[in-house]
Amino acid sequence: MSATQEPVKSGAAGAAVFAGSDSRKYNYYDPKGRKATHYEDMTVDVQPDPKRYLLQDWIISFADGTPTYYEGWTQLKSSDWHKFRAVDQEWERTHYQRQSTIVGMLKNVIDNGRRSGAPARFDKAWVKVLQDHVGAYKHAEFGLGTSTMQAQRYGYTQMINNAILTNSSYKLRFAQDLTLYLGEIALDIDGFDLDAGKTHWLEDPIWQGTRKSIETIMGANDYLEQYFATNVIFEPLVGELFRSGFVMQMAAAQNDFISPAVVSAAEGDYERNLANTVELFSMLVQDQQHGEKNRQILVNWAQTHGALALEAAKQLQPIWSQPRVKVAQFADALEQAKNRLRAITAEIGFDARAVIGG
Amino acid sequence: MPDGLTLNKIVAQRGISIGEATRRVADLGWTPSYVQEAMTFPTDYKIKKSPRDPMKQVLRSYFPMQEEKDNRVYGALDAALRGDMFRNVEPRWVEWMKLFLAIIPFPEISAARSMAMVGRLAPGEELRTGFAMQMVDEFRHSTIQMNLKKWYMENYIDPAGFDITEAAFGRCYATTIGRQFAEGFVTGDAITSANVYLTVVAETAFTNTLFVAMPSEAARNGDYALPTVFLSVQSDESRHIGNGHSLLMSLINDPDNHQLLERDLKYAFWQNHAIVDAAVGTIVEYGTTNRDKNKESYAELWHRWIYEDYYRTYMLPLEKYGIKIHHDDVAAAWDRMVKKNYVHLTAQFFSVGWPVNFWRIEAQTERDFEWFEHKYPGWYAEFGDYWKWYAKLSTPGEKAILFNGDVGYVYPHRCWSCMVPCLIREDFVCDEVDGQIYTYCSEICRWTHKTAFAAEYEGRPTPAMGRFSGRREWETCYDGWDVADAIKDLGFVRSDGETLMPQPHLIFDDKKMWKLEHLRGDKLGSPLQNFRKLTPEAREAAVAEYRKGFKINPIN
Ligand SMILES: [Fe+2]
Ligand SMILES: [Fe+2]
Numbered sequence: 001m002s003a004t005q006e007p008v009k010s011g012a013a014g015a016a017v018f019a020g021s022d023s024r025k026y027n028y029y030d031p032k033g034r035k036a037t038h039y040e041d042m043t044v045d046v047q048p049d050p051k052r053y054l055l056q057d058w059i060i061s062f063a064d065g066t067p068t069y070y071e072g073w074t075q076l077k078s079s080d081w082h083k084f085r086a087v088d089q090e091w092e093r094t095h096y097q098r099q100s101t102i103v104g105m106l107k108n109v110i111d112n113g114r115r116s117g118a119p120a121r122f123d124k125a126w127v128k129v130l131q132d133h134v135g136a137y138k139h140a141e142f143g144l145g146t147s148t149m150q151a152q153r154y155g156y157t158q159m160i161n162n163a164i165l166t167n168s169s170y171k172l173r174f175a176q177d178l179t180l181y182l183g184e185i186a187l188d189i190d191g192f193d194l195d196a197g198k199t200h201w202l203e204d205p206i207w208q209g210t211r212k213s214i215e216t217i218m219g220a221n222d223y224l225e226q227y228f229a230t231n232v233i234f235e236p237l238v239g240e241l242f243r244s245g246f247v248m249q250m251a252a253a254q255n256d257f258i259s260p261a262v263v264s265a266a267e268g269d270y271e272r273n274l275a276n277t278v279e280l281f282s283m284l285v286q287d288q289q290h291g292e293k294n295r296q297i298l299v300n301w302a303q304t305h306g307a308l309a310l311e312a313a314k315q316l317q318p319i320w321s322q323p324r325v326k327v328a329q330f331a332d333a334l335e336q337a338k339n340r341l342r343a344i345t346a347e348i349g350f351d352a353r354a355v356i357g358g
Numbered sequence: 359m360p361d362g363l364t365l366n367k368i369v370a371q372r373g374i375s376i377g378e379a380t381r382r383v384a385d386l387g388w389t390p391s392y393v394q395e396a397m398t399f400p401t402d403y404k405i406k407k408s409p410r411d412p413m414k415q416v417l418r419s420y421f422p423m424q425e426e427k428d429n430r431v432y433g434a435l436d437a438a439l440r441g442d443m444f445r446n447v448e449p450r451w452v453e454w455m456k457l458f459l460a461i462i463p464f465p466e467i468s469a470a471r472s473m474a475m476v477g478r479l480a481p482g483e484e485l486r487t488g489f490a491m492q493m494v495d496e497f498r499h500s501t502i503q504m505n506l507k508k509w510y511m512e513n514y515i516d517p518a519g520f521d522i523t524e525a526a527f528g529r530c531y532a533t534t535i536g537r538q539f540a541e542g543f544v545t546g547d548a549i550t551s552a553n554v555y556l557t558v559v560a561e562t563a564f565t566n567t568l569f570v571a572m573p574s575e576a577a578r579n580g581d582y583a584l585p586t587v588f589l590s591v592q593s594d595e596s597r598h599i600g601n602g603h604s605l606l607m608s609l610i611n612d613p614d615n616h617q618l619l620e621r622d623l624k625y626a627f628w629q630n631h632a633i634v635d636a637a638v639g640t641i642v643e644y645g646t647t648n649r650d651k652n653k654e655s656y657a658e659l660w661h662r663w664i665y666e667d668y669y670r671t672y673m674l675p676l677e678k679y680g681i682k683i684h685h686d687d688v689a690a691a692w693d694r695m696v697k698k699n700y701v702h703l704t705a706q707f708f709s710v711g712w713p714v715n716f717w718r719i720e721a722q723t724e725r726d727f728e729w730f731e732h733k734y735p736g737w738y739a740e741f742g743d744y745w746k747w748y749a750k751l752s753t754p755g756e757k758a759i760l761f762n763g764d765v766g767y768v769y770p771h772r773c774w775s776c777m778v779p780c781l782i783r784e785d786f787v788c789d790e791v792d793g794q795i796y797t798y799c800s801e802i803c804r805w806t807h808k809t810a811f812a813a814e815y816e817g818r819p820t821p822a823m824g825r826f827s828g829r830r831e832w833e834t835c836y837d838g839w840d841v842a843d844a845i846k847d848l849g850f851v852r853s854d855g856e857t858l859m860p861q862p863h864l865i866f867d868d869k870k871m872w873k874l875e876h877l878r879g880d881k882l883g884s885p886l887q888n889f890r891k892l893t894p895e896a897r898e899a900a901v902a903e904y905r906k907g908f909k910i911n912p913i914n
C-alpha cells in the first residue's frame with residue numbers, strides 16, 4: 001500500500017468515492033410505493049411537462065397555438081396527472097414476454113387441435129356461428145385497437161399514454177388472433193366462408209348495434225372518453241358478454257375446445273386493461289379539486305355509451321339460440337354483464353343505475 | 359423410417375400462407391357509416407385511399423421475434439457485467455451517454471405517438487397494420503433505452519447525471535435540440551411531422567448515424583452494452599422505412615402534394631442534419647479515445663450513409679415523380695461537415711458551456727490532435743489552442759472558460775429553427791417574423807421559420823402547419839442570473855449540495871472537482887435579448903462583426 005493516491009483506472013461503480021458516487025437511483029420523481037419499481041423508472045417523466053421540468057415550455061405548437069401536449073384534450077381535469085401508474089406495470093420487456101407467451105399458447109392449442117382433427121368434429125351449427133359471428137366480432141376488437149392507437153397520442157403523461165398503447169397492442173393482437181384462427185380452421189372445414197364475418201359485421205342487424213357502439217367510440221374526440229367507453233362500458237356489456245357469456249360457455253358443448261382457449265386470452269388482456277382503467281378513473285373521481293365534476297362527466301359518458309352498448313347487447317340475443325346444444329341463456333349472460341358493470345363503476349366511484357337501472 | 363420422412367414432415371400441417379394471413383388481417387378495417395372517425399390531427403396534404411402492399415408480417419410472428427431480440431439484449435447486458443465491462447470502459451465515452459441517453463427515449467416514444475397520426479390517415483388498412491407494429495416497436499425503443507441508462511447508472515463509476523436524467527432532459531441547453539427533434543415528429547401537419555420529418559428523413563437517412571455509428575464507437579471504447587441495445591433497435595428500422603416510403607408513394611402520386619413535399623423534404627433534411635450531426639457528430643468524434651487512423655471519421659460515414667445511400671439512392675429517384683430535390687442543400691450540408699467545421703464547432707460550444715451541463719467533458723489531448731489533423735486537415739490551426747486552453751482551465755480556481763476573457767471565444771447566438779447555436783459565423787443571418795427579430799445559423803433555418811412554418815406557403819394556405827413556440831432561446835431563461843444560481847436551479851449539483859455534476863475533466867476525486875463557489879460571481883446572458891435592443895444600424899454592424907468570427911488567443 002502506498003501513501004500517494006493512484007489515479008483511478010477502473011470505470012466501475014465503487015472504484016472511487018466522491019460527491020455523488022453513490023447516487024444510483026433515478027431521483028427526479030416520487031415513487032408511488034415505498035420503493036421505485038422498474039416500470040416507474042422506465043416510464044415516469046419521459047414525456048415532459050412544463051409544470052415539472054420543461055424549462056423552455058413546448059417549443060412547437062399546432063397552428064392554433066395548442067402545444068405538443070395539452071391538458072385540454074380531455075374534458076376531465078386532474079390536479080396532478082403524473083400520479084397515475086399503470087397497475088400492470090408494463091414496459092417493453094414484460095409486454096413482449098406476455099404477448100409472446102399468448103401467441104405461443106394459441107399456436108399450440110390451434111396446432112394440436114387441428115392435428116387431432118378437432119375442427120372437423122365441431123357441430124355444424126356451431127361452425128356457422130364461428131364463421132358468421134366470431135367472424136363479425138373480430139372487427140369490433142379491431143375497432144377498439146385502432147381507437148386506442150389513436151388515443152395514445154393525447155394523454156398528458158407517459159404513464160397514461162403507455163397504458164393506452166399497450167391496450168391497443170392487446171386489442172390489435174386479439175383481432176388478428178381471431179382472424180388467423182378462423183383462417184386456419186377453415187382449412188379443415190369444408191365450405192367455411194371467411195368473408196362471411198365481415199358481411200355480417202357490416203350488414204347483419206344482429207351486429208349493427210355493436211358496430212354503431214364501436215364507431216361511436218372510434219368517433220369520440222376525447223381520448224379519455226374513448227378509453228373509458230372501451231374498458232368501462234363496451235367491454236363488460238358487449239365484449240365479455242360475447243366472449244365469456246357466449247363463446248366460452250357454449251363451445252365445449254358443440255365439441256369445440258379450441259375456441260374457448262383462443263378467446264380466453266382476451267379475457268386475460270382485459271383484466272389488465274381494466275385494472276389500469278379503473279386506477280386512472282378512480283384517481284380522477286377522487287381528485288380533491290376536480291373529482292365531482294369528473295364524476296359527472298363519467299356519468300354522462302356512461303349514459304351515452306351505455307345506452308348504445310346495452311342496445312348492442314340486446315341485438316346479439318338471437319345468437320344464443322343458434323347453437324344446436326343450448327347450454328347458456330342470454331338473459332343470464334346479460335345479467336352477469338350488468339353485475340360486472342355495477343362492480344366496475346362502484347370501484348371507480350359512480351353509480352351505474354343511470355345506465356342499466358337498479 | 360422411409361426415405362425423406364422426417365419428424366418435421368410427420369407433424370407439419372397445412373397452414374395459411376403469410377400472404378393470405380396479411381390479406382385477411384388487412385381486411386379487418388372498414389369504412390364507418392354510423393359515426394365518422396375522431397378528429398384526426400390535421401394535414402394540408404391530400405390522401406387518396408388506395409391499397410398498398412401489405413407488410414408480410416402479423417403480430418403472431420412479430421411478438422415472438424421481438425421477444426427473442428430482447429432476450430439477446432438482456433443476456434448480453436448480464437454477460438457484460440460478468441465480464442466486468444466497466445473496469446475497462448472509457449469514462450470519456452460513458453459521460454457523453456449521460457447526454458445522449460437523456461435525449462433519445464423521448465424522440466422514440468414520440469415516434470410511437472406519431473403512429474396515431476399517420477394511422478388515421480393511412481391510405482389503406484395494410485399500412486395501418488404496419489403503423490401499429492411501429493407504434494409497439496417505438497414503445498420498445500423508448501423503454502429499452504431507459505433501461506440501458508439505468509444500467510449505466512448502477513454500474514458506472516460516476517452515476518451523477520444519469521440519476522437526474524429526465525429532469526436534465528427538460529432543462530439542459532443541449533437537450534433542447536433533442537426536444538426540437540422529438541416535437542417535430544408529433545406537432546403540426548401530421549404528414550409533415552409523422553411521415554416526412556420522422557420517417558422519410560430521420561429514420562431513413564439519419565438512424566444509421568445514430569444507431570450504427572454510435573455503437574461502433576461505443577465498442578471501441580470498451581462499451582459493448584450500447585451496441586447490443588442500439589443494433590437491436592436499428593433492426594426494427596427497415597420496417598419503419600418501408601412504412602414511410604409506402605405512405606410517401608401514395609402522396610407523391612397526387613401532383614397537388616408536390617409543393618408541400620418539396621417544402622417538407624427541404625425543411626426535414628436540413629433540420630435533421632443540423633440536429634443529428636451536431637449531437638452524434640460530437641459524441642462520435644469527441645467522446646472517443648480511439649484514434650485509429652484507419653477508421654472512418656464521422657464525415658466519411660456521413661458521405662457513405664447520407665450522401666451515397668440516402669441522397670443518391672432514395673432522394674434522387676423521387677425526381678422521376680416530378681419532385682424537385684434540393685441538391686444544393688445536400689451540398690451545403692456536406693460543406694458544413696467538411697469545410698466549415700460544423701461538428702468541431704459544436705464540440706467546442708458544448709465544452710465552453712460545461713458548467714451548465716450535467717456530464718463531464720475532458721480536454722482533447724495531443725493524441726487526439728494528431729487524429730483530428732489527419733482526418734480534418736487544418737483542424738489544429740483552428741482548434742488546437744482552444745483545447746489547450748480548455749485543459750489549462752480545467753482546475754478549480756481557474757476562471758471557467760465560459761467567462762474567461764483571455765481565451766478569445768465569443769459566445770454564439772442561438773438558431774431559432776434548429777436550436778443549435780449559430781456556430782458557422784459567416785453563415786449567420788437574422789430576420790423579422792411577425793414584427794420580432796430572430797437569429798439563425800443558416801439561410802435554410804431562416805427559411806424554415808419564416809417561410810415553412812407559416813399559415814401559407816408560396817401563396818397556398820397551409821392551415822395545418824405548426825409554429826415555433828416556447829422559450830426557444832435557452833439563454834433567455836437565465837438572462838442576468840449568476841451562473842451558480844442557474845446551476846442550482848437546473849439541479850446540476852451533486853448530492854453534497856456543493857459539487858457540480860459537470861466537470862471539465864475525468865478526475866474522480868473531491869479535491870479536484872469544481873464546486874458552486876468556484877463559479878459564483880459571473881452572470882449568464884441572452885444574446886438574443888441584447889441583439890433585439892440594438893438599433894437597426896447597430897444591429898447591422900453587429901451582424902457584420904459576428905460574421906467575421908473570432909480568433910482563439912495563443913496560449914503559452
Ligand atoms: Fe425507434
Ligand atoms: Fe439552424
